[in-house]
Amino acid sequence: MMYPERFSNLPEATWPRLRGLLDSITPGDTPNVMTIGEPRHDFPEWVPDVIAQTSDLFGKYPSNEGTPELLDASVGFLKRRYGVDVGRENVVTLNGTREGLYNAAMVLCPEQKNGQKPIILTPNPFYQVYMLAALSVGAEPVYVPVRAETQFLPDLMSMSEDVLSRTAIAYVCSPSNPQGAIASCDYWRDVIGLAEEYDFKIFADECYSEIYRNDAPVGAMQVAQEMGADPERVVIFHSLSKRSNLPGLRSGFAASGSENIKQIRMLRAYAGAPVPMPLQAVAARAWADDAHSDANRALYQEKYAIADQVFGGIQGFQGPEGGFFLWLPVDNGEDAAVKAWREVGVKTLPGAYLSKEENGTSPGHGYVRVAMVAEKQEMQRGLIALRDCLYR
Numbered sequence: 001m002m003y004p005e006r007f008s009n010l011p012e013a014t015w016p017r018l019r020g021l022l023d024s025i026t027p028g029d030t031p032n033v034m035t036i037g038e039p040r041h042d043f044p045e046w047v048p049d050v051i052a053q054t055s056d057l058f059g060k061y062p063s064n065e066g067t068p069e070l071l072d073a074s075v076g077f078l079k080r081r082y083g084v085d086v087g088r089e090n091v092v093t094l095n096g097t098r099e100g101l102y103n104a105a106m107v108l109c110p111e112q113k114n115g116q117k118p119i120i121l122t123p124n125p126f127y128q129v130y131m132l133a134a135l136s137v138g139a140e141p142v143y144v145p146v147r148a149e150t151q152f153l154p155d156l157m158s159m160s161e162d163v164l165s166r167t168a169i170a171y172v173c174s175p176s177n178p179q180g181a182i183a184s185c186d187y188w189r190d191v192i193g194l195a196e197e198y199d200f201k202i203f204a205d206e207c208y209s210e211i212y213r214n215d216a217p218v219g220a221m222q223v224a225q226e227m228g229a230d231p232e233r234v235v236i237f238h239s240l241s242k243r244s245n246l247p248g249l250r251s252g253f254a255a256s257g258s259e260n261i262k263q264i265r266m267l268r269a270y271a272g273a274p275v276p277m278p279l280q281a282v283a284a285r286a287w288a289d290d291a292h293s294d295a296n297r298a299l300y301q302e303k304y305a306i307a308d309q310v311f312g313g314i315q316g317f318q319g320p321e322g323g324f325f326l327w328l329p330v331d332n333g334e335d336a337a338v339k340a341w342r343e344v345g346v347k348t349l350p351g352a353y354l355s356k357e358e359n360g361t362s363p364g365h366g367y368v369r370v371a372m373v374a375e376k377q378e379m380q381r382g383l384i385a386l387r388d389c390l391y392r
Ligand SMILES: Cc1ncc(COP(=O)(O)O)c(C=O)c1O
Pocket: 037, 095, 096, 097, 098, 099, 127, 173, 176, 177, 205, 207, 238, 239, 240, 241, 247, 251, 252
């Protein structure tokens, strides 16, 4: 059998690797699973009604790019949230951002950049689809280390001339998974300016944009418009998975200049798996429902306060600015995950399992990731048990 060589050296995927580490160990207490980032707050109560009312539409092939109502709802969200003016031709519906983050690279990464194999920059640690997208399109993934010293964001400004001249796409996630860092307006200005100078696109993964501690994070498209940058420079990705606690709906959108969106629509027209119409009806309503999203954020803000209380004073601990993960500093993430599971039954994810090891080091090595998705009391119990196990 012949298989493509470009996938032959992939690091083992996160979840099988975690099972290999922990499955043979008996948990020390009732299991408290804090690994997977699956929101567990309620989704809006009207969701089942909308599905019931539109269920006859299961009998129709869905619109590939999104119904006009859904596209308008996405446009409306961008206007309210970021003050940006875009039209329907600037947005395309996705089956969740993961699919879009992958497929956008398929149609927006050229075969060559300045006569050479293109580079796709990805933060490290990272959401794994960035790496797969780069390898799938035959680009070279370049892993940009994300550490406390880089304010937990990829320092694209430190990339060499050689790398930047070959860069076709840079993935940037804000608020970031796993570190919970938020890109400031200045950060975006720098990287968008860099992208203008070296002619690459920024794929801004903003799927956690509605979950934040203090001020609403600025968006990459917002900053690009303020700068007067090329509208094709930035593609933003948004999701209902975290905003509305609907990860099973599989609904998100991408927004950008109309040329980029035309390309993504073209791919969807040939090969896309469109979102069923009743689910598009739910999505249209969810993008307009800021009250639910605000209430959801308030729950996470309570959780940030609990995490600060539990881990405050621990050397190197920095509470997240956004998103719902804690990125806890430890000596060795694998050892810490084994200890926490064995001694107190709390399941965490070693940071190295979200990272690419290079030259024998991994920027995720000294961390475990903890998802604050469970109900508040359960989450608090888990955090206290973790602290007492790992830091006392
Ligand atoms: C950083 C990041 N990007 C994208 C996604 C994909 O989310 P979805 O496809 O549900 O929109 C996730 C999901 O956990 C994520 O953590």
